[in-house]
Amino acid sequence: MKLLIVEDQTKTGHYLCQGLSEAGFATELAADGNTGQHLALTGDYDLLILDVMLPGRDGWQILQAVRAAGLEIPVLFLTARDAVEDRVHGLELGADDYLVKPFAFSELLARVRTLLRRGSSPAQETSLGLGDLRLDLIRRRVERSGQRIDLTAKEFALLELLLRRQGEVLPKSLIASQVWDMNFDSDTNVIEVAIRRLRLKIDDGHEYKLIHTVRGMGYVLEERSA
Amino acid sequence: MRRLSLGSRLALLFAACTAAVSLTAGVLFSRASESHFIELDQQLLNSRLSLLRQMLDGVHDPASLAPRLPALQTELSHQADLAVRIRGSDGQVWFDSQAGLPESPQVPGLSTLHSTSSDYRSLCVNLDDGHPQSAQLTLFLDITHHQHFLQRMQQLIWLTVGLSALATALLGAWAARSGLRPLRQMGEVASQVSARSLTTRLPEGQMPVELAELAQTVNAMLERLDDAFQRLSAFSADIAHELRTPLSNLLTHTQVTLTRPRDLDEYREALHSNLEELQWMAQLVNDMLYLAKADHGLLMPSRQHLVLEDEADALLEYYGPLAEEAGVLLRREGQASLDGDRNMLRRALSNLLDNALRFTPAGGEIRVSIERPEGRVRLQVANSGAPIDAALLPKLFDRFYRADPARREGSSEHAGLGLAITRSIVQAHGGSITAESSGGWTRFVIDLPRV
Numbered sequence: 001m002k003l004l005i006v007e008d009q010t011k012t013g014h015y016l017c018q019g020l021s022e023a024g025f026a027t028e029l030a031a032d033g034n035t036g037q038h039l040a041l042t043g044d045y046d047l048l049i050l051d052v053m054l055p056g057r058d059g060w061q062i063l064q065a066v067r068a069a070g071l072e073i074p075v076l077f078l079t080a081r082d083a084v085e086d087r088v089h090g091l092e093l094g095a096d097d098y099l100v101k102p103f104a105f106s107e108l109l110a111r112v113r114t115l116l117r118r119g120s121s122p123a124q125e126t127s128l129g130l131g132d133l134r135l136d137l138i139r140r141r142v143e144r145s146g147q148r149i150d151l152t153a154k155e156f157a158l159l160e161l162l163l164r165r166q167g168e169v170l171p172k173s174l175i176a177s178q179v180w181d182m183n184f185d186s187d188t189n190v191i192e193v194a195i196r197r198l199r200l201k202i203d204d205g206h207e208y209k210l211i212h213t214v215r216g217m218g219y220v221l222e223e224r225s226a
Numbered sequence: 227m228r229r230l231s232l233g234s235r236l237a238l239l240f241a242a243c244t245a246a247v248s249l250t251a252g253v254l255f256s257r258a259s260e261s262h263f264i265e266l267d268q269q270l271l272n273s274r275l276s277l278l279r280q281m282l283d284g285v286h287d288p289a290s291l292a293p294r295l296p297a298l299q300t301e302l303s304h305q306a307d308l309a310v311r312i313r314g315s316d317g318q319v320w321f322d323s324q325a326g327l328p329e330s331p332q333v334p335g336l337s338t339l340h341s342t343s344s345d346y347r348s349l350c351v352n353l354d355d356g357h358p359q360s361a362q363l364t365l366f367l368d369i370t371h372h373q374h375f376l377q378r379m380q381q382l383i384w385l386t387v388g389l390s391a392l393a394t395a396l397l398g399a400w401a402a403r404s405g406l407r408p409l410r411q412m413g414e415v416a417s418q419v420s421a422r423s424l425t426t427r428l429p430e431g432q433m434p435v436e437l438a439e440l441a442q443t444v445n446a447m448l449e450r451l452d453d454a455f456q457r458l459s460a461f462s463a464d465i466a467h468e469l470r471t472p473l474s475n476l477l478t479h480t481q482v483t484l485t486r487p488r489d490l491d492e493y494r495e496a497l498h499s500n501l502e503e504l505q506w507m508a509q510l511v512n513d514m515l516y517l518a519k520a521d522h523g524l525l526m527p528s529r530q531h532l533v534l535e536d537e538a539d540a541l542l543e544y545y546g547p548l549a550e551e552a553g554v555l556l557r558r559e560g561q562a563s564l565d566g567d568r569n570m571l572r573r574a575l576s577n578l579l580d581n582a583l584r585f586t587p588a589g590g591e592i593r594v595s596i597e598r599p600e601g602r603v604r605l606q607v608a609n610s611g612a613p614i615d616a617a618l619l620p621k622l623f624d625r626f627y628r629a630d631p632a633r634r635e636g637s638s639e640h641a642g643l644g645l646a647i648t649r650s651i652v653q654a655h656g657g658s659i660t661a662e663s664s665g666g667w668t669r670f671v672i673d674l675p676r677v
Contacts, residue, residue, distance in 0.1 A: 100512070100515075102507075102508040102511060102512070103508075104505065104508070154543065176544075180540065180543070180544045181540065182541075182544060182572060182576065183569045183572075184569055184570075184572065184573040184576070185509060185512055185513070186573070186576055186580070188545075188548065188576070188580050189548065190544055190545060190547065190548050193547045193548050193551055194547050197547055215498050215501075216498055216501035216502060216505065
């Protein structure tokens with residue numbers, strides 16, 4: 001997966017590149033609008049991350065040029081301004097997502113992965129699993145080491161999300177949005193409690209823990225060799 | 227073009243009114259005296275006419291006229307302003323009692339004539355009443371002095387009009403000036419108002435009735451400005467204050483960490499700790515930006531049909547585990563629907579629930595009730611717990627206000643913007659929110675229009 005980042009703030013661009021590369025993406029950085037547009041039109045990218053305010057051409061102009069060239073690459077906007085018109089303008093021009101600074105890197109990473117996944121048709125899985133954990137999507141049943149576990153509807157949805165995106169660190173905001181449809185910044189510890197309860201049912205009494213807290217970032221479901 | 231001042235405008239209007247009134251009166255008076263003179267002249271001429279007719283009875287031609295002329299002239303000599311002309315039916319003049327009389331009028335009856343130096347009223351009749359072919363008698367009455375009088379009077383009228391208009395203009399200007407003094411006072415007070423002195427007020431009691439209301443409105447506006455300005459300045463001070471603690475934590479912690487080499491875990495720990503402060507600050511900044519947006523009227527709720535009991539249930543389900551751990555019972559009653567922005571209203575309710583959960587003791591209860599008073603929708607979030615002082619209730623919605631002053635500022639807790647955000651959202655939906663505390667319950671009541 002190859003990403004193009006167009007960001008004129010050197011530090012921001014550098015950190016974004018580093019973070020995304022370490023998350024397993026190939027990244028390229030352009031520091032001004034003209035270079036950015038040239039790269040976007042000639043390189044073969046899977047996703048564009050555009051800052052709105054850029055020297056040369058702004059992010060919207062790049063987006064327009066990209067769409068005019070018939071390229072359907074997903075585009076994620078980063079902006080320091082959060083005026084409604086900006087958001088509407090961006091979405092009208094064909095932006096796929098929109099993040100307002102300051103944002104958490106984990107949030108950006110989760111959105112990038114969501115956008116990249118959007119293109120590929122979701123496989124019609126009937127069950128999900130990791131290690132000895134099995135989740136039956138049709139009968140809506142969960143087993144670990146062959147033992148049936150009773151989950152509430154929301155716990156099931158939460159586990160399904162963690163399993164579908166196993167190995168990815170999911171920020172609390174993303175979990176709140178995907179599982180409970182709460183699409184706003186809320187700093188309640190609701191998610192913490194929900195995860196703790198899920199852990200009690202899934203991991204308690206098992207040698208290998210599957211649900212892990214990544215401090216300050218979010219939660220991840222993965223097998224870790226102890 | 228610059229508009230005339232109110233004072234000059236009033237003065238001019240006064241002058242125009244006086245001019246119109248005195249002009250009308252003058253014209254009416256001069257008309258009346260003119261017609262009165264005409265009437266007098268006619269009476270005089272008629273009385274002379276009958277006498278002259280007697281004297282000239284039987285005159286058919288210049289020859290028969292001649293013997294009567296001496297008597298006629300004697301008669302006329304008694305009245306200097308009266309002259310007579312006698313003409314044949316063919317229009318030839320038989321006799322003029324004076325030289326320089328004007329042409330006789332063509333039509334019989336009374337008319338007014340002008341000669342080179344004098345004005346006359348003339349009465350033209352047939353000498354013999356029954357005979358259309360008889361000689362014509364024309365009486366001329368010199369009315370020059372009347373006309374002079376009328377002209378003098380007209381001049382007087384114009385003079386009066388001019389002078390009275392001028393006088394009322396001057397007096398009006400003075401009256402307007404003194405009448406408008408309260409307005410000038412208002413202007414003076416207004417000119418003193420600046421960001422530094424929003425406390426100046428207009429003296430409402432000393433204002434005339436017409437201006438008292440305006441003064442009151444202006445004072446109320448100053449009050450609101452003052453209030454908003456106070457809040458704004460307090461807000462900026464609060465922002466700086468709120469950011470100071472996490473910033474100094476970050477600075478100190480980072481510098482201390484860097485003073486000497488440490489092992490990896492210590493660095494990791496330092497970064498984690500910094501991350502927490504930073505996340506708190508980011509949240510604070512985002513909340514403040516949200517409020518700033520609301521302040522600028524940029525919070526534009528979308529309108530979608532919302533079933534409120536479903537929204538409330540979703541939120542209660544979300545908060546369920548948290549409430550259970552806190553030993554608090556969550557309940558919802560009533561139902562209603564309205565058009566509004568789902569995410570915004572969820573956020574508003576979520577802040578209220580979050581707040582309620584924080585202040586409800588274990589074993590307590592939080593109740594969300596939905597009512598439908600006519601045309602409106604009322605959403606109530608009530609929690610059991612210690613009562614809140616009535617004076618503090620309106621302050622709950624102030625930015626950075628914390629009911630519990632002991633709570634450490636800059637902690638990872640709320641910065642105290644949640645309720646302010648809730649209020650902004652409710653207001654963006656055209657509603658209002660109030661807080662009340664009684665009978666062991668604290669209630670937040672949101673009133674929303676249904677559409």
